Amino acid sequence: MVQGEDRMNRPFWIGRRRVGPDDPPLVIAEVGINHDGDFKKALRLVDAAKDVGAEVVKFQCHITEKEMIPTDMKPGKISDERLWDIIKRCELAEDEERRVQAYCRRRGLVYLCTPFSREAADRLEAMGVPAFKIGSGECNNYPLLDHVARKGKPIILSTGMNDLRSIRKAVGTIRRHGVPLALMHCTSMYPTPHDKVRLGAITDLRRAFPGLPVGLSDHSEGIWTCLGAVALGACVLEKHFTVLRSWPGPDTGISIEPGELADLVRGSRAVWQARGGRKTILRDEQPVIDFAYATVVSIAAIRRGEAFSRSNVWVKRPGVGPIRAEHLGRVFGKRSTADIPADVHIRPRDVAGLRCPQ
Numbered sequence: 001m002v003q004g005e006d007r008m009n010r011p012f013w014i015g016r017r018r019v020g021p022d023d024p025p026l027v028i029a030e031v032g033i034n035h036d037g038d039f040k041k042a043l044r045l046v047d048a049a050k051d052v053g054a055e056v057v058k059f060q061c062h063i064t065e066k067e068m069i070p071t072d073m074k075p076g077k078i079s080d081e082r083l084w085d086i087i088k089r090c091e092l093a094e095d096e097e098r099r100v101q102a103y104c105r106r107r108g109l110v111y112l113c114t115p116f117s118r119e120a121a122d123r124l125e126a127m128g129v130p131a132f133k134i135g136s137g138e139c140n141n142y143p144l145l146d147h148v149a150r151k152g153k154p155i156i157l158s159t160g161m162n163d164l165r166s167i168r169k170a171v172g173t174i175r176r177h178g179v180p181l182a183l184m185h186c187t188s189m190y191p192t193p194h195d196k197v198r199l200g201a202i203t204d205l206r207r208a209f210p211g212l213p214v215g216l217s218d219h220s221e222g223i224w225t226c227l228g229a230v231a232l233g234a235c236v237l238e239k240h241f242t243v244l245r246s247w248p249g250p251d252t253g254i255s256i257e258p259g260e261l262a263d264l265v266r267g268s269r270a271v272w273q274a275r276g277g278r279k280t281i282l283r284d285e286q287p288v289i290d291f292a293y294a295t296v297v298s299i300a301a302i303r304r305g306e307a308f309s310r311s312n313v314w315v316k317r318p319g320v321g322p323i324r325a326e327h328l329g330r331v332f333g334k335r336s337t338a339d340i341p342a343d344v345h346i347r348p349r350d351v352a353g354l355r356c357p358q
Contacts, residue, residue, distance in 0.1 A: 011023060014026070016110075021213065021235055023235070025230050025236065025272055026235065027056065027237050027264055027268060028057075028058050028112065028156075028238040029045075029058065031046075031049070031242075034242045034255060035090070035092070036248055037091060037092065041247075043103055048241075049109065053265040054109065055109065055110060056111075057241075058112040059114070061092075061097065061123060062092075063119050064088045066118070067087075078251075086250055097113070101129075110130065112131060114133045115144075130154070132148050132151070132154070133238075134156070136186050137188075139166065139167065140169070142170065145157075145174055149176070152177065152178075154179060155174055155180070156182045157170060157174070159183055160187055160217070164204065164208050167208075168208070181212055182215060183209060184216060185205055186217040187220075192218070192220040194220055194224075199225060199229055214233065215235050216237055217238040218239055221254075222260070223239065223256060223263055226239065226268060230268050231275060237268055240254055240256070241255055289319055291319065293318070294315040294324075294325040295317075295318075295323055296313055296323040296325065297343060297344060298346060302336045302340040306335065307334070307335050308333065308346075313346060321345030323345075323346055323348060323351075323356055330356055331346065335352045337351070337352050
């Protein structure tokens with residue numbers, strides 16, 4: 001048995017929030033670098049997330065010189081700007097990150113942050129973050145995963161751009177240190193077309209890694225795929241978040257705004273509550289059964305000894321009569337044992353020789 005396996009097969013805590021299949025989905029508002037390096041914008045994003053019911057906001061900790069070498073590379077269709085320039089501009093100084101964290105604490109939000117280097121992970125550890133969120137680009141960065149896992153904190157790992165083989169190696173690297181772990185399915189396309197989201201991968205991850213909470217880090221338009229993921233067992237949901245999609249920045253165009261975040265928080269809980277169950281009749285449905293079901297009634301006056309037929313009996317609501325609609329055929333052709341007025345429920349003793357199962 002892998003050390004700590006029993007511990008990781010149970011839900012775990014991030015701050016005061018338990019994460020697992022028996023808990024409402026944890027919604028992470030991914031601020032990322034949508035503040036564009038502006039500290040005041042960062043605080044405004046925290047306020048916007050809190051105001052619509054978010055529990056967790058996540059930033060990105062970039063120390064550019066420590067995570068990459070100078071390059072003229074551009075991030076594909078995301079932006080025409082050099083990647084180095086984007087990351088450098090969007091850095092928050094350590095003091096600013098600490099102030100953002102403190103502000104989150106005052107507002108009652110869990111502050112999470114993604115490290116992209118050893119130095120960033122060490123900074124976040126010194127800040128006392130309750131957990132680490134690792135991005136898809138670092139899913140197969142096993143040295144960094146090992147470095148972070150040694151800190152003993154829960155890890156949420158995105159798995160975009162990786163298959164089950166490389167994910168297994170990442171999971172093994174982390175589990176050696178006995179830390180709680182959740183896996184996030186992700187498609188690293190910005191935006192992700194809905195037909196490339198592949199919610200079936202959530203089922204793949206749950207089967208391949210039983211006991212580990214699984215979630216969705218989504219870059220598609222809207223919140224619909226996240227709601228679908230909850231129905232498939234997702235415990236964690238992450239969406240890029242901004243105050244306005246018109247703000248500058250490489251990720252704002254794929255981000256949800258406050259109204260959508262509010263819908264995601266409420267909607268994910270509703271879908272989570274609706275999961276499971278079996279196709280049985282609930283005791284709580286009885287009041288509706290009483291008026292909605294049909295039972296056998298007279299539709300004309302019936303004399304004693306008269307045969308029951310379609311002309312004098314049928315089925316009507318409310319469903320409080322003793323002979324259910326499904327047994328109408330057993331009544332036809334039999335004779336009445338009493339005079340029966342119109343529009344009353346037929347009783348079994350009114351029908352000679354009736355054997356009607358309950």
